[in-house]
Amino acid sequence: MKLAYTPLAIALLFSMQTAQADLVSDSELLMDNAQKVYATFFPSNEPTQVSPPWRYRFYPATATYLGINQDDSGVYLLGGAFGDSPLYVNKVDAVLTMLNGQLSGAGESKSAICNTSSLPDGFVYTYSGNTVNITTNGQCVKVPDSSNFCDVNPETNASGAPVETNIHVLTATNIQNFELQGISFPGVDDRLKQQMANNKTCIIHAPTEFLNYTVNMDICLDITDTLSGSGIPLSGPVTTHFIGSSVSTQVDDCFATDASSITNIVTQEVWIREATGEFTKIN
Known part of the structure; x- marks a missing residue:
């Protein structure tokens, strides 16, 4: 996913406090x-x-x-x-x-915990300690290719090669607020909210600093294109706005969890959970 580069003005991503000199x-x-x-x-x-x-x-x-x-x-x-x-x-x-x-x-060579090279268009990431804040700044943006808004960078050695940490981290999402606008079906809001809340991911060889990381999200998505062709009559834009957080905790084995998907960030192997509960490798 590439950034949408346009010659417009912007405003920094960072905050905290110190004494101001010149x-x-x-x-x-x-x-x-x-x-x-x-x-x-x-x-x-x-x-x-x-x-x-x-x-x-x-x-x-x-x-x-x-x-x-x-x-x-x-x-x-x-x-x-x-x-x-x-x-x-x-x-x-x-x-x-x-x-x-x-x-x-x-050290100055430290990289952000999320891989911003795959930053979806319209998303802004900021960091504070062990917290990542992800927002679309009140704008409703197109649905990104991946539902994982933070692709985690692996730890690297002195030569820049990925390191196997043998740390398994499970990430679960808690949705505090969910709104669906532009379309109305009884129970749809609750089902979508439940789907998002049940979307757990697990990372193999997670970086040490990712332990107990929290990702806060305030995201609005334009899902009009996603719904077009589904047979649902649309009279205008359909958007979904949600506020939530994903908390990451260490587990013994990703394959012994109820994760929806598992990613080995060193080998880039990915598994998805089938309806049977078994994990199937997809790459």
């Missing part, structure tokens, strides 16, 4: 660190441009602007995969603290 030097450090932590969105070392009250960098490869407003000390993003509405994230000192924490916590 705004100009902090802004430069923030943009430098953002390039290290989130190279997917800021893949090149671009010069800082100034157009008062803005200091910003433009990343042509992703059509993304990363900017700091010197009047309100706010960090903003515009363009690329984040849509056409400017998104305020937080103050410079808050964002800088989060970035510094990511760099110092595991």
Whole structure:
């Protein structure tokens, strides 16, 4: 899945707190660190441009602007995969603290727990400690190819090769709020909600840091195309909005769980659970 790169403005993905020194030097450090932590969105070392009250960098490869407003000390993003509405994230000192924490916590080579190279169009990921926040920023986006919104990166050795950790992690989803709009069938909302809540996945050779990870989701999907051709009469767009969280815990053996699917993230082998309860390898 490729990012939808369009030359629109954007607003950063990060937040927390620290003492603010000189705004100009902090802004430069923030943009430098953002390039290290989130190279997917800021893949090149671009010069800082100034157009008062803005200091910003433009990343042509992703059509993304990363900017700091010197009047309100706010960090903003515009363009690329984040849509056409400017998104305020937080103050410079808050964002800088989060970035510094990511760099110092595991070295500058640390990669995000979710593989953002397969980031679905319109999805925004942010990190805080052992929590991943995934949102569509209030927009209803097309249904992605995969229902797994966080493809986990494996641990790697010094040469960058995947490492077998022998850690098995089961992820279960808890749906706090579910809304279906544009179509009405008695009981459909409850059945869809139950389907999503029962969608458990299990990872073989999960990275150590993935233990007890929580993924929070606030996602709106446009399922109109998915339903077209199903025989259901549609009078307009059909959307589903859900808020929930996926909690990951260590298990002894993925194949001894009630997971819907199992993925070995080192070998890329995938199994799905059949109606009989048996797992069938599909690749």
